[in-house]
Amino acid sequence: xxxTKRVFGSFxxxxxxxxxxxxxIYRQVNRCYARAYEQAESSGLFEEAIKKxxxxxxxxxxxxxxxxxxxxKVIIPTLIPFVSFPxxxxxxxIKDAALLTLDLHLAGLQRGMLLKDxxxxxxxxxQGQPVLIDHLSFDLADRFNVWPAYGQFCRHFLAPLxxxxxxxxxxxxxxxxxxxxxPLDLAASLLPFKSKLNLGxxxxxxMHAKNQIKFAHQxxxxxxxxxxxxxxxTAIAKSLRKTVQRLLWHPSGTEWGNYYSDTNYxxxxxxxxxxxxxxxxxxxxxxxxxxxxGNIGAMSRLGVEQGAxxxxxxxxxxxxxxxxxxxxxxxxxxxxxxxxxxxxxSPGLGFASKERESxxxxxxxxxxxxxxxxxxxxxxxxxxxxxxxxxxxxxxxxLLIEFIPKHDSQVRxxxxxxxxxxxxxxxxxxxxxxxxxxxxxxxxxxxxxERVLYLMKNQLEVTR
Amino acid sequence: xxxxxVITVFVVLFVPIKEAYAYLDPGTGSFLLQITLASILTLFVxxxxxxxxxxxxFINKFKKENKDE
Numbered sequence: 001x002x003x004t005k006r007v008f009g010s011f012x013x014x015x016x017x018x019x020x021x022x023x024x025i026y027r028q029v030n031r032c033y034a035r036a037y038e039q040a041e042s043s044g045l046f047e048e049a050i051k052k053x054x055x056x057x058x059x060x061x062x063x064x065x066x067x068x069x070x071x072x073k074v075i076i077p078t079l080i081p082f083v084s085f086p087x088x089x090x091x092x093x094i095k096d097a098a099l100l101t102l103d104l105h106l107a108g109l110q111r112g113m114l115l116k117d118x119x120x121x122x123x124x125x126x127q128g129q130p131v132l133i134d135h136l137s138f139d140l141a142d143r144f145n146v147w148p149a150y151g152q153f154c155r156h157f158l159a160p161l162x163x164x165x166x167x168x169x170x171x172x173x174x175x176x177x178x179x180x181x182x183p184l185d186l187a188a189s190l191l192p193f194k195s196k197l198n199l200g201x202x203x204x205x206x207m208h209a210k211n212q213i214k215f216a217h218q219x220x221x222x223x224x225x226x227x228x229x230x231x232x233x234t235a236i237a238k239s240l241r242k243t244v245q246r247l248l249w250h251p252s253g254t255e256w257g258n259y260y261s262d263t264n265y266x267x268x269x270x271x272x273x274x275x276x277x278x279x280x281x282x283x284x285x286x287x288x289x290x291x292x293x294g295n296i297g298a299m300s301r302l303g304v305e306q307g308a309x310x311x312x313x314x315x316x317x318x319x320x321x322x323x324x325x326x327x328x329x330x331x332x333x334x335x336x337x338x339x340x341x342x343x344x345x346s347p348g349l350g351f352a353s354k355e356r357e358s359x360x361x362x363x364x365x366x367x368x369x370x371x372x373x374x375x376x377x378x379x380x381x382x383x384x385x386x387x388x389x390x391x392x393x394x395x396x397x398x399l400l401i402e403f404i405p406k407h408d409s410q411v412r413x414x415x416x417x418x419x420x421x422x423x424x425x426x427x428x429x430x431x432x433x434x435x436x437x438x439x440x441x442x443x444x445x446x447x448x449x450e451r452v453l454y455l456m457k458n459q460l461e462v463t464r
Numbered sequence: 465x466x467x468x469x470v471i472t473v474f475v476v477l478f479v480p481i482k483e484a485y486a487y488l489d490p491g492t493g494s495f496l497l498q499i500t501l502a503s504i505l506t507l508f509v510x511x512x513x514x515x516x517x518x519x520x521x522f523i524n525k526f527k528k529e530n531k532d533e
Contacts, residue, residue, distance in 0.1 A: 147490075
């Protein structure tokens with residue numbers, strides 16, 4: 001029996017909402033949005049934005065019943081293989097999403113429309129590039145006195161990008177705390193003095209923060225104030241675009257940045273590892289792969305070569321940035337690099353902790369790759385094999401995992417500065433604990449190296 | 465700058481406008497800042513365009529004189 005339900009996080013905009021039926025995602029467009037929808041369609045805005053890969057393609061559907069009587073239309077958007085959130089993106093991913101948002105707004109202004117909201121959660125990565133997924137974001141410009149999403153754009157994009165570029169890229173994690181974007185007064189207080197010498201940041205961030213505080217409790221009426229012309233709104237959007245475009249982040253080397261030139265793999269060991277992984281991927285034939293420690297994506301791309309959609313996670317924002325820039329340069333469509341700390345993966349966030357799904361709720365993947373990561377989790381983070389096996393069993397049907405013995409130089413490096421309290425860190429214990437949740441289908445030692453690769457099948461049936 | 469403040473005060477006080485149609489509250493601070501910035505930025509655009517016209521005039525004149533020689 002099919003179940004139809006409204007998607008929990010889709011409740012803010014009265015123009016419509018997302019619902020799910022028969023496992024497919026639909027969007028109900030309400031009658032109050034009819035004029036804007038028709039304008040976006042007749043002006044060619046939808047067509048142009050889809051053609052430029054700025055807007056997620058969609059189709060109108062007649063055969064699906066809307067959820068409520070105020071419906072004007074039901075549309076079916078193209079399915080996004082993996083939904084990700086800004087606290088999982090690297091600097092350039094957020095920057096590209098910001099530029100896209102402004103380009104969409106500018107394209108709207110050319111046709112007498114604008115983006116009525118500028119939420120970063122309206123952007124997703126699809127086929128390697130950011131796209132707008134909210135088909136109800138455009139509205140008629142003459143309905144508004146000013147750009148209503150100006151404050152939201154600055155909180156969702158400008159403030160986090162300025163903090164990442166000028167203070168520390170790890171400040172992207174503020175997205176986890178501030179779901180409606182980083183408060184501008186907080187950003188202004190964290191930014192260095194030199195940010196005030198940047199005219200764009202001075203106007204859109206520092207002056208903006210001051211103005212917000214000044215008028216926060218004065219209850220000024222804005223209804224009868226000046227209405228900006230399209231040219232004036234365009235000037236503001238172009239100024240924001242220039243400000244965002246000029247924000248740069250030059251990552252310096254981190255512990256993972258040079259991983260592939262800083263390991264104990266000989267050329268033959270690396271070739272052997274790649275060949276075994278390819279074989280195992282062929283055996284499992286996954287459509288959706290999560291690479292849990294993807295680094296700059298060298299092994300993730302083996303999944304792509306097999307035709308899978310691969311999410312390449314890494315804890316290091318530098319590695320994810322490098323991976324994304326590579327994807328962008330090579331126009332790769334099947335790989336999505338994301339920042340993720342598997343000792344503290346993305347939880348459910350927002351109202352009732354359900355607006356933004358946790359990582360687990362966005363799974364399971366067909367196959368997890370856990371290469372050269374188990375020793376970090378077990379030794380650096382003291383996670384017992386049993387915990388890891390149980391968690392991985394929640395995340396995927398297949399597990400392609402590398403065991404790294406204690407006498408491996410990488411493990412010895414981890415133990416160099418601490419007492420070895422890991423008497424259970426042995427291959428036997430590893431197999432014993434993982435066998436409680438997985439069936440070991442195949443195992444193979446890597447040539448010229450003491451590491452072992454395993455292909456395991458989940459004994460439980462995990463479903464979405 | 466003085467000009468933009470005068471313009472802003474003028475429009476804030478004297479230019480009436482209809483109700484906004486939005487589910488997102490732009491916030492009073494953001495609203496008023498946009499009005500100020502719109503004046504400043506369009507002024508910049510005007511100055512830039514005026515300056516490039518002057519530049520273009522002299523470049524053309526210089527080219528013409530060179531040609532005549």
